[in-house]
Amino acid sequence: MDYKDYYKALGVDKTATPEQIKKAYRKLARQHHPDVNPNDQGAEQKFKEINEANEVLSDPEKRKKYDQFGADWQRYQQQPGGGAGRGGQPGGGFDWSQYTQGQGGQGGGGNPFGEGEDFSDFFGSLFGNMGGGGGRRAGGTRPGAGGDYQAELEMSLEEAYHGGPRTITVNGKNLRLTIAPGVADGQTIRLRDQGGPGRNGGPNGALLITFRIRPDARYARTGDDLTQDVPVSMYKALLGGEQTVETLSGSVKIKLKPETANGTRLRLRGKGFPVYKKDGQFGDLYLRLTIALPQNLTEPEKELIQQLADLRAAE
Incomplete structure (x- = not known):
């Protein structure tokens, strides 16, 4: 099983702040979203990879565990019979059970980095049981929230003063909304359930709309x-x-x-x-x-x- 570099997947350094990770994820999610790239298996795979990376790096506890695991990965590769995909039992006196999630004991000679229940096998080995439940879920991966969409809406100062109904098109879908009077330039509102579709019955993401108010000569x-x-x-x-x-x-x-x-x-x-x-x-x-x-x-x-x-x- 290959080690996955989640930092590389999002294009950020290991010292990246949560805001930098969030910004990188949103940019890549928009670029590779299946709705934007229909019938593109490469984009779909990339979208899965960045979602998996974001799932880990945006969660402080998962990120801490991942960083610790990454430091030990080379040591695992060097163990007799270890290494990704060799099927052997790592030795050397190091306790690799801390990285297995519900895989059972190691006495059976199996790879302690066995299949994971969510995302890739690599993810499942580290985090397969995080969030409760005990064993592998029937029916595959757990539900997950869809990604957020972002859009901008340009208005005149007078339109921002009066507010009222507007129509915005996001991913080919026309969405009608009522804007409250007084919105400011750069202000962002959040519309629930108007973002990307959830995974396996999970909730849809949100639509984030940022207002751009044109300068007024008066x-x-x-x-x-x-x-x-x-x-x-x-x-x-x-x-x-x-x-x-x-x-x-x-x-x-x-x-x-x-x-x-x-x-x-x-x-x-x-x-x-x-x-x-x-x-x-x-x-x-x-x-x-x-x-x-x-x-x-x-x-x-x-x-x-x-x-x-x-x-x-x-x-």
């Missing part, structure tokens, strides 16, 4: 707050008056004080982004006023402005 978003630049005419800024502002929830009118300075910031409470899954709660909208100077002045306008300048100079 608003800058910080959490649930929005910032918006509002151009104001020079005359209104000097004399004061009403200014209409377009927000994502509709038009509002604000009052400007006389001699409003360029860059003045105003806060409109509750006019920002909806707080995700908290009905009736909203962030704030910050208005940054920019004074727009008049263009293409006529001669009479220039004369009036000059008169104003002369009056200011005489003070």
